[in-house]
Amino acid sequence: MNFNPKNVAFLNAVIIALAFAAVLTAIDGIFYKIMLWPLILGSLTMFVVSYLIIHFSLQKFIYQRLKIIYKTIGKVGSFDTKKQKSSKTEDVLDIVNQMVLEWRDEQQKKIDELQxxxxxxxxxxxxxxxxxxxxxxxxxxxxxxxxxxxxxxxxxxxxxxxxxxxxxxxxxxxxxxxxxxxxxxSGELKLNEEVFDLHELCRDIADFLEIKAEQNNSKIIIKETPGKTVKVKADKKRIRQVLINLVDNAIKYGNQINGVIEISFYDFHDNYLVEVSDNGIGIPESSIPRVFERFFRTDKSRSRDKGGTGLGLAIVKHIIEAHRQSISVRSQVSKGTTFSFTLKKAK
Ligand SMILES: Nc1ncnc2c1ncn2[C@@H]1O[C@H](COP(=O)(O)OP(=O)(O)OP(=O)(O)O)[C@@H](O)[C@H]1O
Ligand SMILES: [Mg+2]
The missing domain is CATH 1.10.287.130 (Signal transduction histidine kinase, dimerisation/phosphotransfer (DHp) domain)
Incomplete structure (x- = not known):
């Protein structure tokens, strides 16, 4: 049964009236004086009076106050407004209870996030x-x-x-x-989007990093996309920065004896998927979710020797996300690493 003042007052008034009638009947049994009609009328009066008093008390002292709490929580949290509307017919205690629990969970989540x-x-x-x-x-x-x-x-x-x-x-x-x-x-950096050929940009970057690759016994291979250019709409300067960092990482953390760095493109409906892969040391599985964090390095001393600060991939991720695209990584220790990101095709 729903806990609302009417129901509770009704139930209690019935119990009181029945108890009253029972007592009167018992007295009647002892003294043989009380008639049937006064018994019924007395019980009815008792029922009405009890009902009114209980209903008034519940309404005034409990229900109204609970409703205030309920509405306050409802305002603080983002609760389902349907629940608030149906509060007249539903068990308000149940709703308040449920809302308090939801509110607690929501607050806990906020606290966790702040921490x-x-x-x-x-x-x-x-x-x-x-x-x-x-x-x-x-x-x-x-x-x-x-x-x-x-x-x-x-x-x-x-x-x-x-x-x-x-x-x-x-x-x-x-x-x-x-x-x-x-x-x-802070959203201060604005992109300067233009249409350009990604294939050409990669050739440019391969030339730029050729000497560094050679010094590390590596070669950069750009996979051909037969008969096609890879036209994208993006901020060329920023994408250049992304590719330089990915290829530079592939050289630094790639295979130092026989390094092969491959840049490939895949046609995906509205986007191109670009992959930069190497056959180097790889990234341990536990570190993969953290590589895009600022200052994160799987091997601090090795990375510092190579002049790295661990900020490169954090910037790369920001640039790709500013283009409303995504970047991901897959890697196997001692086998190699592949970074993939998408870019919007030029129309
Ligand atoms: N291709 C890769 N193979 C193996 N580990 C990699 C590769 N790319 C990145 N990492 C790991 O991720 C870490 C973060 O890379 P990131 O580019 O952010 O920093 P960095 O290259 O060390 O320094 P910076 O780019 O600022 O010069 C690296 O230190 C390295 O441990
Ligand atoms: Mg780097």
Whole structure:
């Protein structure tokens, strides 16, 4: 039965009236004085009075207050408004109960998310200071050595100045990357879309990175798409940045003895799918979901040796998402890695 003031008052009034009648009948049994009609009338009066008192009390002290709570929760959370409308006929306690549970879950989710963000921010700040600390301490060391007679020492002064410059450049690279990510996150960076041939851009990038690939015993292969150009509509400068990072990663973390880096294109209705694959060290399965995180590196020391900050893929993801496209990765340790992303076809 629904818990609403009418039903509860009715039930209680019936019980009270029956109890009253029972008591009167018992008295009647003892004294043989009470007649039938006064018994019925008395019980009816008892029923009506009890009903009114109980109904009034419930309505005034419980139901109205519950409804206020119910409406407040309804306003705070994003609850189904149908539930609020049907509250007159339904069991208001049940609805309030259900809403409180839903509200609790929703609040818990928000708390979890805030906690995760706070943790992420803490980790991020820790990473930034850690990444900057290394070049700063290096610079401090070089400068101190130079000040401490090193400047006059022809055998080391140039070397230390060059090392200082390298550390300064690394700091600049980190700050510039961070600035770029911040701009993407605040939606400040606008895309400059144009129609261009992706195949041609890839050839350009392969030329640009050819020497680095050779130094790492790797070759870059662009899979032919027979008879076709790969015309896309995107921000060419940004896509160039994406491809340079993916190919650069494929060189750095690719096979160092016989590296093969392949760039291929697939025609997918409205989009082209672009894949950059290598036959290198691969990424452990547990790290795959994290590779697009800022500063994430599967092997910190190896990556730092190669000059990486771990911001490249975070920027790549931002660029692809700003194009409202997606990027994914699949990889097998010791076999290789493939990054795939989509781009809108030019009409
Ligand atoms: N092709 C790949 N094979 C294996 N691991 C990879 C590959 N690409 C990326 N990774 C892993 O993902 C991490 C993040 O890559 P990302 O490009 O963001 O950083 P990075 O190359 O180390 O530095 P940056 O790009 O800022 O110079 C790398 O440090 C590496 O551990
Ligand atoms: Mg990189």
């Amino acid at each position: 995760k963000n706070a943790e992420y921010r803490r980790e991020f700040l820790g990473n930034v200071s850690h990444e900057l600390k290394t070049p700063i301490f290096n610079i401090q060391g070089y400068v101190l050595t130079l000040l401490d007679q090193g400047l006059k020492d022809e055998t080391i002064n140039m070397k230390f100045l060059q090392k200082t410059e390298k550390s300064v450049n690394r700091m600049i690279a980190i700050v510039e990357d961070l600035e770029e990510i911040a701009k993407f996150e």
